[in-house]
Amino acid sequence: MNKKNMSKRIAIIGAGFSGLSAAAYAAKAGNEVHVFEKHDQPGGRARQFTTDNGYTFDMGPSWYWMPDIIENFFSDFGYRTSDFYQLIALNPQFEMIFDDGNVAIPENYEEMKVLFEQLESGAANKLDHFMKAARYKYEVGMQEFVNKPCHSWWEFVSPKIAGSALKLNLLSNFRSYVAKYFKHPKLRALMEFPVIFLGASPKNIPALYSLMNYGGYALGTWYPLGGFYQLVLAMQKVAEAQGAKFHFNQNVERIITEENQAIGLKVNDEFIDFDTIIASSDYHHTESLLKNEEKNYNEDYWKQRIFAPSCLIYYLGLKRRVPNLKHHTLFFEHDLDAHIDTIYKNKSWPEKPLFYACCPSKTDPNVAPEGHENIFLLMPLATGIADDEQTRERYFKEMITRLEKHTGTKDLINDIDYKRSYCVSDFVQDYNAYQGNAYGLANTLNQTAVLKPAIQNKKIKNLLYTGQLTVPGPGVPPSIISGKIVAKEAHKVKIDEIKV
Template identity: 35%
Template sequence: MSQNKQGAQHTVKTNKKQTPAAGPQQVVVIGGGFSGLATAGLLAASGHKVTLLEQQKHLGGRAGRLHRDGFSFDTGPSWYLMPEVIEHWFELMGSSTQEALDLVALDPGYRVWFAGESGPVDLSTGENADAVFEGLAPGGGAALSQYREQAKESYNLALQHFLYDDFSSIKSFINPHTLKLLPQLAPLLGTSLEKHVAKRFTDGRLRQILGYPAVFLGSSPQRTPALYHLMSHLDLTQGVGYPMGGFAALVDAMEQICLQAGVEIITEAQVEGIDVATTGKPQVQAVRWINTARSGIKHNVQEADVVVGAADLHHIEADLLQPEFRAHSQASWKRRDPGPSAVLLCLGIKGKIPQLDHHNLFFTKDWEENFARIHQGRDLEPETSVYVCMPSHTDPSVAPAGHENLFVLVPAPALPAWGGGGPDGTGAAQVEEVADAAIDQIASWAGIPDLRERIVVRQSYGPADFLNTVNAWQGGALGLAHTLRQSAFFRPANHNPKVAGLHYAGSSVRPGIGIPMCLISAELVTKRINGIKKPGPLEFGPAIQSAAKRRAER
């Protein structure tokens, strides 16, 4: 949903930083989202010659941006979680989030509206969150305190033993640490998040708060493994942050760091195919792409020793590779779950809206039916679960003075046939119908009766937009759903076993969905390409520098 109203920028970007005198591999990264940027930067920093190809006018992938009439909208990720993972990438690149970003902590982290309730509930962290739960249901505070502690343990367990493991070797499954953890892991993988929460909380509102993070994982509480209760450590213990300037500021900061590392960035580059040499074991040879800049269409061939597919996995395999080189058959895709799509709505509102906070969640009462309709591809009910981000509550730069910036997300079936959005209500009929219903619901539940009349900017997006702008399989908004069959070691791998030199990063491969997961996938790919087998996060400077030195000495 990336749009640029300011005209085409320079199509080719590069920084003339020196590369090692001998031995760097030529790497082509396909896709300029978070995983593509993170991978390109790490590989350039470790001595490779890296070219990044992005088909849109600017970088970010699903983290799109819209500038219109003085409003600046993020049209993708809006929750800044797992800050230590993001900080780790910046440190690997010789920088820091403190240096590159203006981060603020949100307190409260978010506001929740329940169907039929007279007012919202504000959620903060730690004991403050416990107190809110206690106020909603006697005994809820103590139960949440224990739940948060368990979530912290699971989070640390995942960080130490799973998220930074690409599970490419049988050793990952039979090492003593993994075997020792099996008794603890088995019930968390074999039970749904819904059942895990229900055993500990009886109040429906508390269950909704603790179950909703499954949506961030492209799934539902009924279909997400209980292991992901660890998500509650992120919002209810660590807290929620926000980069001033929006998530476009994070993309821009990563772009500048990549340029400083020597990455060549080419935008408006539509990849047509990956060429594979078949003498001996199949090996990547080149990437073919079209320059779609306004100056004209030009066909290009970029030779490559290594290719990293950081775009949609299905697109990389089904559209850019010949059938014999695909790691995943078409039959296997028929068994996969693309996760939900979404109807997005960017609204510029005249006047202030004190009823809303930075993050706002509206939970429908018929929760199970809501998720069932999304999963089964049925029409949504007029009132459904809705997420509203109002970054202007925190950041005055995203809206003109005296106005508010609203980003509305309605989870929807992954059906491109629903169509796409458009400006001022001109999108596909089904998309605009859902958007109109969301506006009415927000106005009614939050007590903003004149909300519709105050709209001065309106832009919608639908499932077809995800397909058309980022090649998302079936128009999915996030990536493969984190069901049991698509989590941890069951998720697609970060490399193609049929083609030497072909690797994958992003939200549909290990470890999964979300900005931090995409950055970790970049580390997994970097370690594999550099021959680093030490488990855990990629080490700081010395590991990257030693890899660069080995290549320079070849």
């Protein structure tokens, strides 16, 4: 039977942000969509768990930035984020701890300018110029660049993009770009921080990514009441409203192919037929589900890629409140480049680490018992390194000691009534993440756009890939966009003959 012009039966592997997005868009287009998730809940790296003693922990993303991009997803289906959850604007957006004092970024932009001027004469005016340029990059980048499937560079040949080339600062590095505006080391650190998780030192990231400063600082830092997981649940509801079906505790063991075409999946030892496969799972892992000759990339390719960091995470419940701690706190008392070198050059544990603390119970009374605190500690790490319990504990003590110093508290360890660590090997175990990566591929120039792993299998045209290892890149908003891109591409795939 010829199904060329009929709706497709589509399988999506994985229910992370890109999988949820792809499911919603593919189902809205009239396809029969089935999502297979190995865990018992959606979300992927953004899962959530609760403890018997009353804590609720988001496992992954905690920075709700680029709210307009997230809002766009819901508006595509006739909804608003407020139909599903309440967003709280954080003030201050975050605090940055240095060895000679702290800086808190206010919610209000005019107050932010005052802060900059206090640290460096003329910096308020420089901030205006920086943000005006960053806004331009954000609007062009997030509307023009990120929505391309990146099959070819010709997709970027348009009058608007050509006219924007110089303003986008594609060939200058982020560190030099920031240095043109600000001299004070704290201001430079504040402006460089957002690009750290893109996968390289600010000196190796294109200045284009000042768009992140606009998407964060100018558009605000937000928190969805109930935790970041509320976004996951909302996207699942949207996808289900379009007709998508979710299947949990369903491990995909093999992508079944026949004559250069995917014909179905082997799931929990059972064959299920499909017309098209969209893999939201880790790209390298997805390719392990194929025959060697069907893969887009071999092992040497992956070994040569530059990955964004993995991380060490501690989920902590404390049976007391911790004073002088904000919702988001960045501990930058040590040298940034020294820590970054351990991630990308030396592939080792850092001697003097930087880390991040998130305390959602400062904003949300529902994530911890009354009078208690919910704290999430995260330290960026190289991928592929050994992470035994003894090493994890050594860094935990380092982080908790610095947390005590900053907050003016003592003996926090004695007040911990929940503690769980999560590190490189856990990312491998839970997400089949290549070398335990947490944030996908680095957004360096030679891993941008068409130079990222392809969104379509080159030999099996009805197998497509989505998520942070392909276009447009790492992060929650880009992953949501990635799902939209791949759903459109799946709709274009023509399957000449399928026997039914």
